[in-house]
Amino acid sequence: MFLKRITLQHENIPSYHEYPFSIPSIKSFDRLDLNWNVTFFVGENGSGKSTLLEAIADKCEFNTAGGNRNNSYAVHAALSDYVTLSWMPKVTNGFFLRAESFYHFATHVDDTDMNGYKYYGGRSLHEQSHGESHLSLFLNRFKGKAIYLLDEPEAALSPQRQLAFLRIIHDLTVDGDCQFIIATLSPILLGYPDATNWCFDDGRIEELEYEMTDHYIITRYFLENRERFLKDILED
Incomplete structure:
Protein backbone atom coordinates (compact mmCIF):
# COMPACT_ATOMS: atom_id res chain seq x y z
CA MET A 1 0.00 0.00 0.00
CA PHE A 2 1.22 3.46 -0.91
CA LEU A 3 -1.70 5.86 -0.98
CA LYS A 4 -3.26 5.88 2.48
CA ARG A 5 -5.78 8.72 2.54
CA ILE A 6 -7.70 11.08 0.27
CA THR A 7 -8.87 14.35 1.84
CA LEU A 8 -11.11 17.07 0.41
CA GLN A 9 -10.14 20.64 1.35
CA HIS A 10 -13.61 21.99 2.06
CA GLU A 11 -12.23 25.27 3.40
CA ASN A 12 -10.83 26.16 -0.05
CA ILE A 13 -13.90 25.31 -2.16
CA PRO A 14 -15.35 28.56 -3.58
CA SER A 15 -18.90 27.29 -4.19
CA TYR A 16 -20.86 24.06 -3.90
CA HIS A 17 -23.20 25.17 -6.68
CA GLU A 18 -20.65 24.56 -9.44
CA TYR A 19 -19.42 21.28 -10.94
CA PRO A 20 -17.77 19.13 -9.63
CA PHE A 21 -18.48 20.36 -6.10
CA SER A 22 -22.22 20.17 -6.75
CA ILE A 23 -22.05 16.38 -7.08
CA PRO A 24 -23.71 15.16 -3.85
CA SER A 25 -21.12 12.49 -3.03
CA ILE A 26 -18.25 14.93 -3.56
CA VAL A 38 -7.39 -3.06 -4.03
CA THR A 39 -10.08 -0.39 -3.72
CA PHE A 40 -13.20 -0.09 -5.85
CA PHE A 41 -15.23 3.06 -6.48
CA VAL A 42 -18.75 1.94 -7.35
CA GLY A 43 -21.98 3.77 -8.04
CA GLU A 44 -24.45 4.94 -10.65
CA ASN A 45 -23.44 6.94 -13.71
CA GLY A 46 -22.77 10.52 -12.65
CA SER A 47 -22.30 9.65 -8.99
CA GLY A 48 -18.78 11.14 -8.86
CA LYS A 49 -16.56 8.06 -8.78
CA SER A 50 -14.71 8.86 -12.03
CA THR A 51 -14.44 12.53 -11.06
CA LEU A 52 -12.61 11.66 -7.85
CA LEU A 53 -10.43 9.06 -9.58
CA GLU A 54 -9.40 11.62 -12.19
CA ALA A 55 -8.47 14.09 -9.44
CA ILE A 56 -6.29 11.43 -7.79
CA ALA A 57 -4.59 10.77 -11.13
CA ASP A 58 -3.87 14.47 -11.56
CA LYS A 59 -2.38 14.71 -8.05
CA CYS A 60 -0.19 11.70 -8.93
CA GLU A 61 0.95 13.73 -11.97
CA PHE A 62 -0.36 11.07 -14.32
CA ASN A 63 -1.85 12.12 -17.62
CA THR A 64 -5.52 12.79 -16.92
CA ALA A 65 -6.55 11.66 -20.39
CA GLY A 66 -4.87 8.32 -19.72
CA GLY A 67 -1.23 7.38 -19.26
CA ASN A 68 1.61 8.05 -16.85
CA ARG A 69 3.96 10.97 -16.18
CA ASN A 70 5.60 10.68 -19.60
CA ASN A 71 2.50 11.26 -21.72
CA SER A 72 2.10 14.86 -22.83
CA TYR A 73 -1.62 15.35 -23.56
CA ALA A 74 -4.23 15.85 -20.85
CA VAL A 75 -7.66 17.09 -19.81
CA HIS A 76 -8.29 19.39 -16.87
CA ALA A 77 -9.26 17.75 -13.57
CA ALA A 78 -11.16 20.49 -11.77
CA LEU A 79 -11.33 18.70 -8.43
CA SER A 80 -7.61 18.02 -8.06
CA ASP A 81 -6.77 21.49 -6.73
CA TYR A 82 -8.90 20.73 -3.67
CA VAL A 83 -7.73 17.18 -2.92
CA THR A 84 -4.84 16.15 -0.67
CA LEU A 85 -3.22 12.72 -0.91
CA SER A 86 -1.40 11.13 2.04
CA TRP A 87 1.32 8.60 1.14
CA MET A 88 3.47 6.08 3.01
CA PRO A 89 5.71 5.95 1.05
CA LYS A 90 4.98 8.05 -2.02
CA VAL A 91 5.46 6.37 -5.39
CA THR A 92 5.79 7.94 -8.82
CA ASN A 93 5.36 4.79 -10.89
CA GLY A 94 1.94 3.85 -12.17
CA PHE A 95 -0.71 4.50 -14.78
CA PHE A 96 -4.14 6.04 -15.21
CA LEU A 97 -6.49 4.16 -17.53
CA ARG A 98 -9.36 6.25 -18.81
CA ALA A 99 -11.63 3.94 -20.84
CA GLU A 100 -13.36 6.73 -22.75
CA SER A 101 -10.11 8.16 -24.12
CA PHE A 102 -8.15 4.93 -24.62
CA TYR A 103 -8.31 5.34 -28.41
CA HIS A 104 -6.45 8.64 -28.17
CA PHE A 105 -3.88 7.06 -25.84
CA ALA A 106 -3.30 4.27 -28.41
CA THR A 107 -2.77 6.91 -31.12
CA HIS A 108 -0.31 8.73 -28.86
CA VAL A 109 1.63 5.46 -28.43
CA ASP A 110 1.78 5.00 -32.21
CA ASP A 111 3.19 8.51 -32.57
CA THR A 112 5.82 8.25 -29.85
CA ASP A 113 6.79 4.61 -29.21
CA MET A 114 10.44 3.85 -29.98
CA ASN A 115 10.66 0.39 -28.42
CA GLY A 116 8.79 -1.78 -30.91
CA TYR A 117 5.67 -1.73 -28.73
CA LYS A 118 7.59 -3.58 -26.01
CA TYR A 119 5.06 -2.53 -23.38
CA TYR A 120 2.02 -3.35 -25.52
CA GLY A 121 2.50 -6.95 -26.65
CA GLY A 122 4.79 -6.19 -29.60
CA ARG A 123 2.31 -4.46 -31.91
CA SER A 124 0.22 -1.32 -32.13
CA LEU A 125 -2.76 -1.18 -29.82
CA HIS A 126 -4.79 -0.12 -32.85
CA GLU A 127 -3.93 -3.45 -34.52
CA GLN A 128 -5.46 -5.39 -31.63
CA SER A 129 -9.10 -5.74 -30.67
CA HIS A 130 -10.35 -3.42 -27.97
CA GLY A 131 -10.17 -6.18 -25.37
CA GLU A 132 -6.80 -7.47 -26.57
CA SER A 133 -5.28 -4.00 -26.42
CA HIS A 134 -6.37 -3.55 -22.80
CA LEU A 135 -5.00 -6.95 -21.76
CA SER A 136 -1.75 -6.19 -23.61
CA LEU A 137 -1.42 -3.02 -21.55
CA PHE A 138 -2.17 -4.83 -18.28
CA LEU A 139 0.15 -7.76 -19.01
CA ASN A 140 3.12 -5.91 -20.47
CA ARG A 141 3.20 -2.43 -19.00
CA PHE A 142 1.90 -2.96 -15.48
CA LYS A 143 4.83 -3.82 -13.18
CA GLY A 144 5.62 -3.91 -9.47
CA LYS A 145 5.88 -1.10 -6.90
CA ALA A 146 3.34 1.14 -8.58
CA ILE A 147 -0.16 2.55 -8.21
CA TYR A 148 -2.74 1.93 -10.92
CA LEU A 149 -5.86 4.05 -11.30
CA LEU A 150 -8.39 2.46 -13.65
CA ASP A 151 -11.64 4.02 -14.83
CA GLU A 152 -14.07 1.28 -15.95
CA PRO A 153 -11.47 -1.17 -17.34
CA GLU A 154 -14.28 -3.69 -17.93
CA ALA A 155 -15.61 -1.56 -20.81
CA ALA A 156 -13.40 -3.49 -23.23
CA LEU A 157 -13.36 -6.88 -21.53
CA SER A 158 -15.64 -9.87 -21.99
CA PRO A 159 -16.70 -11.68 -18.80
CA GLN A 160 -13.98 -14.27 -19.38
CA ARG A 161 -11.33 -11.60 -19.79
CA GLN A 162 -12.58 -9.79 -16.73
CA LEU A 163 -11.76 -12.97 -14.83
CA ALA A 164 -8.31 -13.00 -16.45
CA PHE A 165 -7.88 -9.40 -15.33
CA LEU A 166 -8.70 -10.40 -11.74
CA ARG A 167 -5.74 -12.80 -11.90
CA ILE A 168 -3.51 -9.96 -13.15
CA ILE A 169 -4.61 -7.82 -10.20
CA HIS A 170 -3.89 -10.72 -7.84
CA ASP A 171 -0.40 -11.35 -9.22
CA LEU A 172 0.55 -7.66 -9.13
CA THR A 173 -0.70 -7.06 -5.59
CA VAL A 174 0.64 -10.29 -4.06
CA ASP A 175 3.96 -10.56 -5.91
CA GLY A 176 4.51 -7.05 -7.24
CA ASP A 177 3.56 -4.83 -4.30
CA CYS A 178 1.08 -2.78 -6.34
CA GLN A 179 -1.98 -0.76 -5.38
CA PHE A 180 -5.15 -0.49 -7.47
CA ILE A 181 -8.00 2.01 -7.27
CA ILE A 182 -10.69 1.06 -9.78
CA ALA A 183 -13.92 2.82 -10.71
CA THR A 184 -16.19 0.10 -12.05
CA LEU A 185 -19.71 -0.97 -12.93
CA SER A 186 -18.76 -4.65 -13.16
CA PRO A 187 -20.16 -7.13 -10.61
CA ILE A 188 -17.39 -9.51 -11.70
CA LEU A 189 -14.54 -7.15 -10.83
CA LEU A 190 -16.27 -6.13 -7.61
CA GLY A 191 -16.09 -9.77 -6.53
CA TYR A 192 -12.33 -9.56 -6.01
CA PRO A 193 -11.69 -10.98 -2.50
CA ASP A 194 -10.94 -8.66 0.41
CA ALA A 195 -11.20 -5.48 -1.66
CA THR A 196 -12.74 -2.32 -0.22
CA ASN A 197 -15.86 -1.07 -2.00
CA TRP A 198 -16.64 2.64 -1.67
CA CYS A 199 -20.17 3.35 -2.94
CA PHE A 200 -20.92 6.86 -4.28
CA ASP A 201 -24.71 6.60 -4.35
CA ASP A 202 -27.34 8.32 -2.15
CA GLY A 203 -25.38 11.55 -1.88
CA ARG A 204 -22.50 10.15 0.15
CA ILE A 205 -19.48 7.86 -0.05
CA GLU A 206 -19.80 4.81 2.17
CA GLU A 207 -18.13 1.43 2.43
CA LEU A 208 -20.31 -1.51 1.37
CA GLU A 209 -19.86 -5.26 1.35
CA TYR A 210 -19.92 -6.80 -2.11
CA GLU A 211 -23.32 -8.43 -1.61
CA MET A 212 -24.84 -5.08 -0.59
CA THR A 213 -23.94 -3.24 -3.80
CA ASP A 214 -26.71 -2.60 -6.32
CA HIS A 215 -24.51 -4.09 -9.02
CA TYR A 216 -24.46 -7.45 -7.26
CA ILE A 217 -28.12 -7.36 -6.16
CA ILE A 218 -29.53 -6.41 -9.57
CA THR A 219 -27.30 -8.81 -11.51
CA ARG A 220 -28.12 -11.71 -9.22
CA TYR A 221 -31.85 -10.98 -9.37
CA PHE A 222 -31.74 -10.76 -13.16
CA LEU A 223 -29.87 -14.05 -13.55
CA GLU A 224 -32.15 -15.90 -11.13
CA ASN A 225 -35.43 -14.32 -12.32
CA ARG A 226 -34.78 -13.30 -15.92
CA GLU A 227 -38.27 -13.91 -17.30
CA ARG A 228 -40.03 -12.16 -14.42
CA PHE A 229 -37.56 -9.28 -14.48
CA LEU A 230 -37.97 -8.68 -18.21
CA LYS A 231 -41.74 -8.96 -17.94
CA ASP A 232 -41.77 -6.31 -15.22
CA ILE A 233 -39.74 -3.79 -17.20
CA LEU A 234 -41.01 -4.49 -20.72
CA GLU A 235 -44.73 -4.92 -20.18
CA ASP A 236 -47.12 -2.21 -19.10
Missing part, protein backbone atom coordinates in the same frame (compact mmCIF):
# COMPACT_ATOMS: atom_id res chain seq x y z
CA LYS A 27 -19.94 17.69 -1.57
CA SER A 28 -20.50 15.45 1.44
CA PHE A 29 -17.21 13.62 1.86
CA ASP A 30 -14.28 14.73 4.00
CA ARG A 31 -11.78 11.92 3.62
CA LEU A 32 -11.35 8.32 2.49
CA ASP A 33 -8.96 5.97 4.24
CA LEU A 34 -7.48 3.27 2.02
CA ASN A 35 -6.67 0.13 3.98
CA TRP A 36 -6.15 -2.48 1.28
CA ASN A 37 -4.20 -2.87 -1.95
Whole structure:
Protein backbone atom coordinates (compact mmCIF):
# COMPACT_ATOMS: atom_id res chain seq x y z
CA MET A 1 0.00 0.00 0.00
CA PHE A 2 1.22 3.46 -0.91
CA LEU A 3 -1.70 5.86 -0.98
CA LYS A 4 -3.26 5.88 2.48
CA ARG A 5 -5.78 8.72 2.54
CA ILE A 6 -7.70 11.08 0.27
CA THR A 7 -8.87 14.35 1.84
CA LEU A 8 -11.11 17.07 0.41
CA GLN A 9 -10.14 20.64 1.35
CA HIS A 10 -13.61 21.99 2.06
CA GLU A 11 -12.23 25.27 3.40
CA ASN A 12 -10.83 26.16 -0.05
CA ILE A 13 -13.90 25.31 -2.16
CA PRO A 14 -15.35 28.56 -3.58
CA SER A 15 -18.90 27.29 -4.19
CA TYR A 16 -20.86 24.06 -3.90
CA HIS A 17 -23.20 25.17 -6.68
CA GLU A 18 -20.65 24.56 -9.44
CA TYR A 19 -19.42 21.28 -10.94
CA PRO A 20 -17.77 19.13 -9.63
CA PHE A 21 -18.48 20.36 -6.10
CA SER A 22 -22.22 20.17 -6.75
CA ILE A 23 -22.05 16.38 -7.08
CA PRO A 24 -23.71 15.16 -3.85
CA SER A 25 -21.12 12.49 -3.03
CA ILE A 26 -18.25 14.93 -3.56
CA LYS A 27 -19.94 17.69 -1.57
CA SER A 28 -20.50 15.45 1.44
CA PHE A 29 -17.21 13.62 1.86
CA ASP A 30 -14.28 14.73 4.00
CA ARG A 31 -11.78 11.92 3.62
CA LEU A 32 -11.35 8.32 2.49
CA ASP A 33 -8.96 5.97 4.24
CA LEU A 34 -7.48 3.27 2.02
CA ASN A 35 -6.67 0.13 3.98
CA TRP A 36 -6.15 -2.48 1.28
CA ASN A 37 -4.20 -2.87 -1.95
CA VAL A 38 -7.39 -3.06 -4.03
CA THR A 39 -10.08 -0.39 -3.72
CA PHE A 40 -13.20 -0.09 -5.85
CA PHE A 41 -15.23 3.06 -6.48
CA VAL A 42 -18.75 1.94 -7.35
CA GLY A 43 -21.98 3.77 -8.04
CA GLU A 44 -24.45 4.94 -10.65
CA ASN A 45 -23.44 6.94 -13.71
CA GLY A 46 -22.77 10.52 -12.65
CA SER A 47 -22.30 9.65 -8.99
CA GLY A 48 -18.78 11.14 -8.86
CA LYS A 49 -16.56 8.06 -8.78
CA SER A 50 -14.71 8.86 -12.03
CA THR A 51 -14.44 12.53 -11.06
CA LEU A 52 -12.61 11.66 -7.85
CA LEU A 53 -10.43 9.06 -9.58
CA GLU A 54 -9.40 11.62 -12.19
CA ALA A 55 -8.47 14.09 -9.44
CA ILE A 56 -6.29 11.43 -7.79
CA ALA A 57 -4.59 10.77 -11.13
CA ASP A 58 -3.87 14.47 -11.56
CA LYS A 59 -2.38 14.71 -8.05
CA CYS A 60 -0.19 11.70 -8.93
CA GLU A 61 0.95 13.73 -11.97
CA PHE A 62 -0.36 11.07 -14.32
CA ASN A 63 -1.85 12.12 -17.62
CA THR A 64 -5.52 12.79 -16.92
CA ALA A 65 -6.55 11.66 -20.39
CA GLY A 66 -4.87 8.32 -19.72
CA GLY A 67 -1.23 7.38 -19.26
CA ASN A 68 1.61 8.05 -16.85
CA ARG A 69 3.96 10.97 -16.18
CA ASN A 70 5.60 10.68 -19.60
CA ASN A 71 2.50 11.26 -21.72
CA SER A 72 2.10 14.86 -22.83
CA TYR A 73 -1.62 15.35 -23.56
CA ALA A 74 -4.23 15.85 -20.85
CA VAL A 75 -7.66 17.09 -19.81
CA HIS A 76 -8.29 19.39 -16.87
CA ALA A 77 -9.26 17.75 -13.57
CA ALA A 78 -11.16 20.49 -11.77
CA LEU A 79 -11.33 18.70 -8.43
CA SER A 80 -7.61 18.02 -8.06
CA ASP A 81 -6.77 21.49 -6.73
CA TYR A 82 -8.90 20.73 -3.67
CA VAL A 83 -7.73 17.18 -2.92
CA THR A 84 -4.84 16.15 -0.67
CA LEU A 85 -3.22 12.72 -0.91
CA SER A 86 -1.40 11.13 2.04
CA TRP A 87 1.32 8.60 1.14
CA MET A 88 3.47 6.08 3.01
CA PRO A 89 5.71 5.95 1.05
CA LYS A 90 4.98 8.05 -2.02
CA VAL A 91 5.46 6.37 -5.39
CA THR A 92 5.79 7.94 -8.82
CA ASN A 93 5.36 4.79 -10.89
CA GLY A 94 1.94 3.85 -12.17
CA PHE A 95 -0.71 4.50 -14.78
CA PHE A 96 -4.14 6.04 -15.21
CA LEU A 97 -6.49 4.16 -17.53
CA ARG A 98 -9.36 6.25 -18.81
CA ALA A 99 -11.63 3.94 -20.84
CA GLU A 100 -13.36 6.73 -22.75
CA SER A 101 -10.11 8.16 -24.12
CA PHE A 102 -8.15 4.93 -24.62
CA TYR A 103 -8.31 5.34 -28.41
CA HIS A 104 -6.45 8.64 -28.17
CA PHE A 105 -3.88 7.06 -25.84
CA ALA A 106 -3.30 4.27 -28.41
CA THR A 107 -2.77 6.91 -31.12
CA HIS A 108 -0.31 8.73 -28.86
CA VAL A 109 1.63 5.46 -28.43
CA ASP A 110 1.78 5.00 -32.21
CA ASP A 111 3.19 8.51 -32.57
CA THR A 112 5.82 8.25 -29.85
CA ASP A 113 6.79 4.61 -29.21
CA MET A 114 10.44 3.85 -29.98
CA ASN A 115 10.66 0.39 -28.42
CA GLY A 116 8.79 -1.78 -30.91
CA TYR A 117 5.67 -1.73 -28.73
CA LYS A 118 7.59 -3.58 -26.01
CA TYR A 119 5.06 -2.53 -23.38
CA TYR A 120 2.02 -3.35 -25.52
CA GLY A 121 2.50 -6.95 -26.65
CA GLY A 122 4.79 -6.19 -29.60
CA ARG A 123 2.31 -4.46 -31.91
CA SER A 124 0.22 -1.32 -32.13
CA LEU A 125 -2.76 -1.18 -29.82
CA HIS A 126 -4.79 -0.12 -32.85
CA GLU A 127 -3.93 -3.45 -34.52
CA GLN A 128 -5.46 -5.39 -31.63
CA SER A 129 -9.10 -5.74 -30.67
CA HIS A 130 -10.35 -3.42 -27.97
CA GLY A 131 -10.17 -6.18 -25.37
CA GLU A 132 -6.80 -7.47 -26.57
CA SER A 133 -5.28 -4.00 -26.42
CA HIS A 134 -6.37 -3.55 -22.80
CA LEU A 135 -5.00 -6.95 -21.76
CA SER A 136 -1.75 -6.19 -23.61
CA LEU A 137 -1.42 -3.02 -21.55
CA PHE A 138 -2.17 -4.83 -18.28
CA LEU A 139 0.15 -7.76 -19.01
CA ASN A 140 3.12 -5.91 -20.47
CA ARG A 141 3.20 -2.43 -19.00
CA PHE A 142 1.90 -2.96 -15.48
CA LYS A 143 4.83 -3.82 -13.18
CA GLY A 144 5.62 -3.91 -9.47
CA LYS A 145 5.88 -1.10 -6.90
CA ALA A 146 3.34 1.14 -8.58
CA ILE A 147 -0.16 2.55 -8.21
CA TYR A 148 -2.74 1.93 -10.92
CA LEU A 149 -5.86 4.05 -11.30
CA LEU A 150 -8.39 2.46 -13.65
CA ASP A 151 -11.64 4.02 -14.83
CA GLU A 152 -14.07 1.28 -15.95
CA PRO A 153 -11.47 -1.17 -17.34
CA GLU A 154 -14.28 -3.69 -17.93
CA ALA A 155 -15.61 -1.56 -20.81
CA ALA A 156 -13.40 -3.49 -23.23
CA LEU A 157 -13.36 -6.88 -21.53
CA SER A 158 -15.64 -9.87 -21.99
CA PRO A 159 -16.70 -11.68 -18.80
CA GLN A 160 -13.98 -14.27 -19.38
CA ARG A 161 -11.33 -11.60 -19.79
CA GLN A 162 -12.58 -9.79 -16.73
CA LEU A 163 -11.76 -12.97 -14.83
CA ALA A 164 -8.31 -13.00 -16.45
CA PHE A 165 -7.88 -9.40 -15.33
CA LEU A 166 -8.70 -10.40 -11.74
CA ARG A 167 -5.74 -12.80 -11.90
CA ILE A 168 -3.51 -9.96 -13.15
CA ILE A 169 -4.61 -7.82 -10.20
CA HIS A 170 -3.89 -10.72 -7.84
CA ASP A 171 -0.40 -11.35 -9.22
CA LEU A 172 0.55 -7.66 -9.13
CA THR A 173 -0.70 -7.06 -5.59
CA VAL A 174 0.64 -10.29 -4.06
CA ASP A 175 3.96 -10.56 -5.91
CA GLY A 176 4.51 -7.05 -7.24
CA ASP A 177 3.56 -4.83 -4.30
CA CYS A 178 1.08 -2.78 -6.34
CA GLN A 179 -1.98 -0.76 -5.38
CA PHE A 180 -5.15 -0.49 -7.47
CA ILE A 181 -8.00 2.01 -7.27
CA ILE A 182 -10.69 1.06 -9.78
CA ALA A 183 -13.92 2.82 -10.71
CA THR A 184 -16.19 0.10 -12.05
CA LEU A 185 -19.71 -0.97 -12.93
CA SER A 186 -18.76 -4.65 -13.16
CA PRO A 187 -20.16 -7.13 -10.61
CA ILE A 188 -17.39 -9.51 -11.70
CA LEU A 189 -14.54 -7.15 -10.83
CA LEU A 190 -16.27 -6.13 -7.61
CA GLY A 191 -16.09 -9.77 -6.53
CA TYR A 192 -12.33 -9.56 -6.01
CA PRO A 193 -11.69 -10.98 -2.50
CA ASP A 194 -10.94 -8.66 0.41
CA ALA A 195 -11.20 -5.48 -1.66
CA THR A 196 -12.74 -2.32 -0.22
CA ASN A 197 -15.86 -1.07 -2.00
CA TRP A 198 -16.64 2.64 -1.67
CA CYS A 199 -20.17 3.35 -2.94
CA PHE A 200 -20.92 6.86 -4.28
CA ASP A 201 -24.71 6.60 -4.35
CA ASP A 202 -27.34 8.32 -2.15
CA GLY A 203 -25.38 11.55 -1.88
CA ARG A 204 -22.50 10.15 0.15
CA ILE A 205 -19.48 7.86 -0.05
CA GLU A 206 -19.80 4.81 2.17
CA GLU A 207 -18.13 1.43 2.43
CA LEU A 208 -20.31 -1.51 1.37
CA GLU A 209 -19.86 -5.26 1.35
CA TYR A 210 -19.92 -6.80 -2.11
CA GLU A 211 -23.32 -8.43 -1.61
CA MET A 212 -24.84 -5.08 -0.59
CA THR A 213 -23.94 -3.24 -3.80
CA ASP A 214 -26.71 -2.60 -6.32
CA HIS A 215 -24.51 -4.09 -9.02
CA TYR A 216 -24.46 -7.45 -7.26
CA ILE A 217 -28.12 -7.36 -6.16
CA ILE A 218 -29.53 -6.41 -9.57
CA THR A 219 -27.30 -8.81 -11.51
CA ARG A 220 -28.12 -11.71 -9.22
CA TYR A 221 -31.85 -10.98 -9.37
CA PHE A 222 -31.74 -10.76 -13.16
CA LEU A 223 -29.87 -14.05 -13.55
CA GLU A 224 -32.15 -15.90 -11.13
CA ASN A 225 -35.43 -14.32 -12.32
CA ARG A 226 -34.78 -13.30 -15.92
CA GLU A 227 -38.27 -13.91 -17.30
CA ARG A 228 -40.03 -12.16 -14.42
CA PHE A 229 -37.56 -9.28 -14.48
CA LEU A 230 -37.97 -8.68 -18.21
CA LYS A 231 -41.74 -8.96 -17.94
CA ASP A 232 -41.77 -6.31 -15.22
CA ILE A 233 -39.74 -3.79 -17.20
CA LEU A 234 -41.01 -4.49 -20.72
CA GLU A 235 -44.73 -4.92 -20.18
CA ASP A 236 -47.12 -2.21 -19.10
